[in-house]
Amino acid sequence: MKAGLTFTETLQGHLSFGEHDPQRGALRGTQEGNKIFCHLEVNVGDVERFYLPPQPDNALSGWVYSSALGKRLPVARGNLRFFVKDKSATTGVVTYQLRYCLLLFDELGHPLTVVGVKTIGGSHLGRLWKDATTVRIHLYKGDRFADVAGVSDAHIGHVQGLETLAAGVISVRPLAFLRQLTTLRAADPRSVVRFGGLFMKRLLGAYALGARADRGAR
Amino acid sequence: MNQTHFDTVIVGSGFGGSVMAYRLAEAGREVCLLEKGKAYPPGSFPRSPYNAHDNFWDPKEGRYGLFDLWSFHRIHALVASGLGGGSLVYANVLVRKDEAWFVNENLSQGGYENWPVTRADLEPHYDRVEQVLSPKPYPFEFAPYSGTSKTQAFWTATKRAGLEPFFPGLAVTFANGDAAPVPGEPIHEAEPNLHGRTRLTCRLCGECDVGCNYGSKNTLDYTYLSAAARCGAELRTGCEVKSFAPRDVGGYTVTYVEHPLTAAGPADESAPSTSHTVTADRLVLSAGALGSTYLLLKNRIAFPRLSRRLGTCFSGNGDLLTFVRKRPNAQADPEMPAVIDPTFGPVITSAARVGDALDGDGSSGRGFYLEDAGFPAHLAWALQVMAAPGPLLTLLSQRFLWDWTGKGADPRLPSQLARMLSGNTLAGGVLPLLGMGHDVPDGRLRLRAGRLDVDWNRRASKDYFKRARATSQRVAQELGATFADNPIRYLNRLVTVHPLGGCPMGRNEEEGVVDSYGEVFNYPDLCVVDGAMMPGPVGANPSLTIAALADRCADRLLEKRRRG
Numbered sequence A: 001m002k003a004g005l006t007f008t009e010t011l012q013g014h015l016s017f018g019e020h021d022p023q024r025g026a027l028r029g030t031q032e033g034n035k036i037f038c039h040l041e042v043n044v045g046d047v048e049r050f051y052l053p054p055q056p057d058n059a060l061s062g063w064v065y066s067s068a069l070g071k072r073l074p075v076a077r078g079n080l081r082f083f084v085k086d087k088s089a090t091t092g093v094v095t096y097q098l099r100y101c102l103l104l105f106d107e108l109g110h111p112l113t114v115v116g117v118k119t120i121g122g123s124h125l126g127r128l129w130k131d132a133t134t135v136r137i138h139l140y141k142g143d144r145f146a147d148v149a150g151v152s153d154a155h156i157g158h159v160q161g162l163e164t165l166a167a168g169v170i171s172v173r174p175l176a177f178l179r180q181l182t183t184l185r186a187a188d189p190r191s192v193v194r195f196g197g198l199f200m201k202r203l204l205g206a207y208a209l210g211a212r213a214d215r216g217a218r
Numbered sequence B: 001m002n003q004t005h006f007d008t009v010i011v012g013s014g015f016g017g018s019v020m021a022y023r024l025a026e027a028g029r030e031v032c033l034l035e036k037g038k039a040y041p042p043g044s045f046p047r048s049p050y051n052a053h054d055n056f057w058d059p060k061e062g063r064y065g066l067f068d069l070w071s072f073h074r075i076h077a078l079v080a081s082g083l084g085g086g087s088l089v090y091a092n093v094l095v096r097k098d099e100a101w102f103v104n105e106n107l108s109q110g111g112y113e114n115w116p117v118t119r120a121d122l123e124p125h126y127d128r129v130e131q132v133l134s135p136k137p138y139p140f141e142f143a144p145y146s147g148t149s150k151t152q153a154f155w156t157a158t159k160r161a162g163l164e165p166f167f168p169g170l171a172v173t174f175a176n177g178d179a180a181p182v183p184g185e186p187i188h189e190a191e192p193n194l195h196g197r198t199r200l201t202c203r204l205c206g207e208c209d210v211g212c213n214y215g216s217k218n219t220l221d222y223t224y225l226s227a228a229a230r231c232g233a234e235l236r237t238g239c240e241v242k243s244f245a246p247r248d249v250g251g252y253t254v255t256y257v258e259h260p261l262t263a264a265g266p267a268d269e270s271a272p273s274t275s276h277t278v279t280a281d282r283l284v285l286s287a288g289a290l291g292s293t294y295l296l297l298k299n300r301i302a303f304p305r306l307s308r309r310l311g312t313c314f315s316g317n318g319d320l321l322t323f324v325r326k327r328p329n330a331q332a333d334p335e336m337p338a339v340i341d342p343t344f345g346p347v348i349t350s351a352a353r354v355g356d357a358l359d360g361d362g363s364s365g366r367g368f369y370l371e372d373a374g375f376p377a378h379l380a381w382a383l384q385v386m387a388a389p390g391p392l393l394t395l396l397s398q399r400f401l402w403d404w405t406g407k408g409a410d411p412r413l414p415s416q417l418a419r420m421l422s423g424n425t426l427a428g429g430v431l432p433l434l435g436m437g438h439d440v441p442d443g444r445l446r447l448r449a450g451r452l453d454v455d456w457n458r459r460a461s462k463d464y465f466k467r468a469r470a471t472s473q474r475v476a477q478e479l480g481a482t483f484a485d486n487p488i489r490y491l492n493r494l495v496t497v498h499p500l501g502g503c504p505m506g507r508n509e510e511e512g513v514v515d516s517y518g519e520v521f522n523y524p525d526l527c528v529v530d531g532a533m534m535p536g537p538v539g540a541n542p543s544l545t546i547a548a549l550a551d552r553c554a555d556r557l558l559e560k561r562r563r564g
């Protein structure tokens, strides 16, 4: 029998409409006061296989609030993929990504798709905390869930007809992270330990690999 | 069965929407105009203050009235909702925008406004609009018009203050054709108006700002909209547009709710609002500067390639309302009326222009216009009623009478206003002065928690407001009057009746949301044609310029269709 687990993650940050680059979007969004707040429940289907493709069982639910979008928008469909391997076409650096994908409907019923990416590895261990808590986000027009949910950074540029609405950065604040740990729930307590272990192993592994790549470059 | 596909759907029936509706319908296009407010035939504008709150637009509370008050942090804007938009409550003044005020600043180097059109571009359109709205100067040379005390006082005082007063065109019918003006005569119209009712020439009742119950104002419902209806345009009232999106096959889908309005009466509360959808090859947003910008911000998810300039260039057209109070014991002055009665005569009859550094004639600073703003006799009485604690006071103190710092309401304001405006405490009378002009359009409209709000840095326009106040004060002195800065000081900074901008015109999408023909960059056949397209203040009263730009947009749209 598969052993599942859930936890809640709250992320907040800034985004800006008409912007394609998350860093610039966050900067502009801060100036413009365009906040975004995500309250997500992560449902890991199988703690033994949660990081292995195709990971269809890691569902996301919850809501997203942005001052520019109006009310809290419930997540209509959501999916989180752990440790998706991505190789930069330009630098060749290998990273692992946690990819969030959400389908929302705004107050008026217009659909939009949110893709969020945590990039892990590809640099030194000192960046772990920042990497593991920072999510670059893009908002796309329409219901593109099926088109983007399984796609890595290297390939998302090739998705036909994807129209970017906004970009920005959201992150888990330290306190929110501590609270997040208390939200871990599983039918079998051993699942939590097992999940934590596998997660940390993959996480640190990503940096070990990054460090090796660093040395290789030198 | 109602038709559901049109060549053009127009949202809103103000100056932008009405001109577009007529021009397109006249050229044979199938036009559907959706207006959220009611139609107001003669005699239907309410007057009693006891149910004054029903005269506000607030659908959530079941109110579908004429006045639509938007409360923002530090500024409030008053607009109208009804068939004919702002023309129903406006003061009829039609003035062309000064040639030198079509400002060209470099936006990437700290400039605020850059007009992609010139006065010369608009000249033929001004002419064409004036033919329909027929502005006429106030016939002050004839009795009983010559007895208008506020006009006499304004002329004498502004002249003494070194200004040059003039009679601007008023879109009011004072006379039949070339006959001498006579108040209260039936107007001979070549073709019946859309209300199918007889209009009367102006009766000088001073109620223009709360709707003319005699049909004397040449409002859009009697002019452009009647003509549009004759050409087959479908005018749907009580229809509030909520959302729209591009269609895959080209064109747009528009969703609106139909409010349960009876012909011109109160809402039928038992009936719910119903939702409808129509489609169109082209969509024209003419819901006013606030309405159109709000609609685009709300629907932004469906329009990812909208310019980042959406919401910018907001200004209140430099509105500044001050009150001049004549001292009852002032010395007899042969050139001045003994008593100023601001309730006699149309709300505005005269204007004086104060120069601008851009004029190139040695003037310095930012220019403006001063006008004699009368008010209806019943307003003073209405305010007295409002000053009593009651539901309206609560409504106003919540929605309207914030302290200008935004910290909270000043509950004393209605009673102070009432005292200010009521005749018995003011033997000498009071003359409100409305200033408007070339302020700095640095406001930004945005959504906050889903509601429209404005970020506005008043400091940029500080010198402008200081100068306009100083001039008003000088006029007050010449009147032998006291300058009533208090309590209206709050209002000075508080209320604009000329909100402009939000979807500014530009030469490209870096500069503006729409091009100089109102077409939205990256979205062909989606247009914004109303006060929202102004990249800065008009300076003078804006309606004529909005209408002229609309006429120019219509030309382009029809030309494009012919070629395409």
Ligand SMILES: Cc1cc2nc3c(=O)[nH]c(=O)nc-3n(C[C@H](O)[C@H](O)[C@H](O)COP(=O)(O)OP(=O)(O)OC[C@H]3O[C@@H](n4cnc5c(N)ncnc54)[C@H](O)[C@@H]3O)c2cc1C
Binding pocket: B011, B012, B013, B014, B015, B016, B017, B034, B035, B036, B037, B078, B079, B080, B081, B082, B083, B084, B085, B086, B087, B089, B090, B091, B092, B093, B094, B095, B209, B239, B240, B241, B242, B286, B287, B288, B289, B291, B292, B295, B348, B497, B498, B499, B529, B530, B531, B532, B541, B542, B543, B544, B546
């Ligand atoms: C008291 C007062 C006096 C004034 N005096 C003068 C004057 O003397 N001279 C002058 O030039 N200007 C004057 N103005 C200003 C003038 O009224 C406005 O500048 C002008 O009406 C703006 O025209 P517009 O086409 O931009 O929009 P509006 O005239 O505001 O029209 C917008 C219309 O769209 C409708 N609408 C909004 N949202 C929706 C929606 N979602 N669905 C359907 N319909 C919608 C509204 O109900 C309204 O009817 C005055 C204004 C006021 C309040």
Ligand code: SF4
Binding pocket: B172, B201, B202, B203, B204, B205, B206, B207, B208, B209, B211, B212, B213, B214, B215, B216, B217, B345, B346, B347
């Ligand atoms: S003064 Fe009275 S009658 Fe004349 S236009 Fe104004 S409201 Fe109508």
